[in-house]
Amino acid sequence: xxCFSPEYSPNMPDMKILVIxxxxxxxxxxxxxxxxxxxVTDHASDGxxxxxxxxxxxxxxxxxxxxxxxxxxxxxxxxxxEKSIDTPVLILSALGxxxxxxxxxxxxGDDYLPKPYSFSELLARxxxxxxxxxxxxxxxxxxxxxxELDRLAHEVHRAGQKINxxxxxxxxxxxxxxxxxxxxxxxxxxxxxxxxHFDPQTNVIDVHISRLRSKIEKGFxxxxxxxxxxxxYMLKADG
Amino acid sequence: xxxxxxxxxxxxxxxxxxxxxxxxxxxxxxxxxxTDLTSNLLTLQTKQVxxxxxxxxxxxxxxxxxSLLIGHIDRRSREPGANLYTIAAPNGEILAGNVxxxxxxVLDIEGWTDxxxxxxxxxxxxxxxxxxxxxxxxFLPNGMRVLVGRDLGEPTKFRSMVQRSLAxxxxxxxxxxxxxxxxxxxxxxxxxxxxxxxxxxxxxxDLSQRLPVSGSRDEFDRLSEALNAMLSRIEKLNEGLRxxxxxxxxxxxxxxxxxxxxxxxxxxxxxxxxTYRSAMEEMIEESDQLIRTFxxxxxxxxxxxxxxxxxxxxxxxxxxxxxxxELYEPxxxxxxxxxxxxxxxxxxxxxxxxxIGQALTNLIDNAIKYCIDGKGPPEIxxxxxxxxxxxxxxxxxxxxxxPEDMRDDVVKRFVRLDESRxxxxxxxxxxxxxxxxxxxxGRLELVNCDESEQCGLCARMVFDRRS
Numbered sequence: 001x002x003c004f005s006p007e008y009s010p011n012m013p014d015m016k017i018l019v020i021x022x023x024x025x026x027x028x029x030x031x032x033x034x035x036x037x038x039x040v041t042d043h044a045s046d047g048x049x050x051x052x053x054x055x056x057x058x059x060x061x062x063x064x065x066x067x068x069x070x071x072x073x074x075x076x077x078x079x080x081x082e083k084s085i086d087t088p089v090l091i092l093s094a095l096g097x098x099x100x101x102x103x104x105x106x107x108x109g110d111d112y113l114p115k116p117y118s119f120s121e122l123l124a125r126x127x128x129x130x131x132x133x134x135x136x137x138x139x140x141x142x143x144x145x146x147x148e149l150d151r152l153a154h155e156v157h158r159a160g161q162k163i164n165x166x167x168x169x170x171x172x173x174x175x176x177x178x179x180x181x182x183x184x185x186x187x188x189x190x191x192x193x194x195x196x197h198f199d200p201q202t203n204v205i206d207v208h209i210s211r212l213r214s215k216i217e218k219g220f221x222x223x224x225x226x227x228x229x230x231x232x233y234m235l236k237a238d239g
Numbered sequence: 240x241x242x243x244x245x246x247x248x249x250x251x252x253x254x255x256x257x258x259x260x261x262x263x264x265x266x267x268x269x270x271x272x273x274t275d276l277t278s279n280l281l282t283l284q285t286k287q288v289x290x291x292x293x294x295x296x297x298x299x300x301x302x303x304x305x306s307l308l309i310g311h312i313d314r315r316s317r318e319p320g321a322n323l324y325t326i327a328a329p330n331g332e333i334l335a336g337n338v339x340x341x342x343x344x345v346l347d348i349e350g351w352t353d354x355x356x357x358x359x360x361x362x363x364x365x366x367x368x369x370x371x372x373x374x375x376x377x378f379l380p381n382g383m384r385v386l387v388g389r390d391l392g393e394p395t396k397f398r399s400m401v402q403r404s405l406a407x408x409x410x411x412x413x414x415x416x417x418x419x420x421x422x423x424x425x426x427x428x429x430x431x432x433x434x435x436x437x438x439x440x441x442x443x444x445d446l447s448q449r450l451p452v453s454g455s456r457d458e459f460d461r462l463s464e465a466l467n468a469m470l471s472r473i474e475k476l477n478e479g480l481r482x483x484x485x486x487x488x489x490x491x492x493x494x495x496x497x498x499x500x501x502x503x504x505x506x507x508x509x510x511x512x513x514t515y516r517s518a519m520e521e522m523i524e525e526s527d528q529l530i531r532t533f534x535x536x537x538x539x540x541x542x543x544x545x546x547x548x549x550x551x552x553x554x555x556x557x558x559x560x561x562x563x564x565e566l567y568e569p570x571x572x573x574x575x576x577x578x579x580x581x582x583x584x585x586x587x588x589x590x591x592x593x594x595i596g597q598a599l600t601n602l603i604d605n606a607i608k609y610c611i612d613g614k615g616p617p618e619i620x621x622x623x624x625x626x627x628x629x630x631x632x633x634x635x636x637x638x639x640x641x642p643e644d645m646r647d648d649v650v651k652r653f654v655r656l657d658e659s660r661x662x663x664x665x666x667x668x669x670x671x672x673x674x675x676x677x678x679x680x681g682r683l684e685l686v687n688c689d690e691s692e693q694c695g696l697c698a699r700m701v702f703d704r705r706s
Contacts, residue, residue: 102550116530118523168565194566198538198597199531200604207569230523 020050047071066093074107081108088129120231142177145237185232281394329382535667542674601668602634610636630702637695
């Protein structure tokens, strides 16, 4: 029923999120799917209740629908930010155009996902916002297994062997390593590595990934970069 | 009745009522002034006549005393159109003249009567009102009184005549104004009624209706023509919208039907988890394609509505071109297509990076998709340069190209040439590029590559100097 891949289960017992969504059917589906993914999920069906829960509890991530009864999603976000509540917020919206996303992010949202979305996309983004895995922002060297990426020297080594990457391949690997152990979707890569927020017709990302994969995996016995079916990619040392 | 009140509310009627009122006031004032002046003049004339007459009478009196005076007065009294003459004894008894009786007290004061007095003539029938007259009274040394006056009948008649004609003129004016109001106002109302009838039909949905134009080139015509031009534009837009909704109906319903069929087929087949799984995966794939189509449609309408105009700022076109090259180079390589570039440095335009990037990737996508069908080894070229002040970002391919007569069609929404139906895509790519170029004040040109090169399509995004 839940359309994210069974090959991957995020297993993060301590993550707690709030979903503010007025469509009860969609909300029930989200709560069930997040729970199955091991994420404790609270749900609010209107803006007032959502704002109350957001101020009273400590969530890791909030998923807020943009159009809500009683109080709209963007005003909740900007009010939370005024109160210095910095919980990462993902805004869901039926409006998905470039300018709408800009207004959503300006209001204080951390990510913006247009409807209709796939749950695997939403889950991947919530996980990344929750920042329970992967590297920290101020790490200068990212390490996954025997793979090492030096952010200052712009150098990549695997098992002590230097790997030459194009600048964009470097950024791609950097993003994947930063979120190692988490699923990263194609749109997330396009947004964060190329800064494009549209969906190219052909799957350009797949080609870049396979090129990167051949560079970091050819000649080594262990695979690091795996494809998560129906969702995206994940960089992980073993298992 | 309501028609009449509607008539009264028309501007023409209101303005003419105002003018009529002002004119009437002026006319009345003028007539009063004229009659007053005339009657003063007549009075003056009367006095002159009376004084002349008194001079003559004075001569008679000096020459022959009272008897000659009475004789003369008697004679003068009988002449037709004579003045009024009275000679009275000191006790007021009338001795001679053509007056039967006078208003009492007239003979008691010497000099001009300060106001008209009434008198009766001889042979005047009983019960009729007296005549009015002005007169001068002279006291003779023996105490007898002589009155010479003039009937005021003529000036009064004149005045009443003037007043009557004034009233008549005003009456005619009011009547004329009413008639003119009626025709002018009704004419205007009828035209407005025709216009509102036409607009009601238009509101009811018949956009082919036009407002009536009489051909007189007056203000109504000019207004109607402007509104008709607007209607034509709306009709055209509406036609476009209708076409799009037809296309949506077709291009969204077809995949929806496929989706439904898949689900039905899976349900009807044997209840096997693997079959279900693969059916569902196919369905998700299908719905993703639907969502893509839908997003592209929304994007086009948003861009066409100019909603993103606020976000236009100077962008580095050179950088966009290099980004696209870098993004597509592995894709081209994997597809066995050679990607060449000729990108000029430091080219900037005012625009939206995201939208231009999307337009360019659409063109590259197309080029990679179609150049494979060409004769030679597949090859595309990305070019950025300046031409006559305009900036041109173009994607050339050596595929089969687009026949000249089809080029206008391919930018229409959902139009896909028959040969391309088998390739993936929404049929919206070029429409989006065109909409994006429109937003940037530029255009999309589809031309054939030069003869010297392998013939194919050259899609040019032309940014005019001002953009």
